[in-house]
Amino acid sequence: MCLAIPVKIVELLEDGMARVTIEGISKVVSIALVDNLEVGDYVVLHVGYALSRISPEEAERTLALLREAGALGAEAAP
Numbered sequence: 484m485c486l487a488i489p490v491k492i493v494e495l496l497e498d499g500m501a502r503v504t505i506e507g508i509s510k511v512v513s514i515a516l517v518d519n520l521e522v523g524d525y526v527v528l529h530v531g532y533a534l535s536r537i538s539p540e541e542a543e544r545t546l547a548l549l550r551e552a553g554a555l556g557a558e559a560a561p
Contacts, residue, residue, distance in 0.1 A: 487528060487529035487534060488505065488528055488529075488545070488546075489505070489525050489526070489527055489528070489541070489545050489546060490503035490504060490505045490510075490526060491503060491504055491505070491523065491525050491542070492521070492522055492523065492524045493509070493522060495520070495521070496511065499513055499514055499515035500512065500513055500514065501520065501533070505555075506555055512531050512532065512533060513531060514526065516532055516534060517534070517536055520536065525537050525538070525539055525542040
């Protein structure tokens, strides 16, 4: 089974990369597969690659389900 999670872009970097965050954890990932991203956008992340942009509302719904399932800490919020 594969899991993709919503993350927030906090910094755009060179060469199609960006710094993203979730639950206080920051990671550099590839955004080469999604056009026209900006700081503050939410993307669905899978194995280090942003697959698509999603709305903040959809990100929160997904994160809430992950928290409910115990896959994230209760303090995680977009």
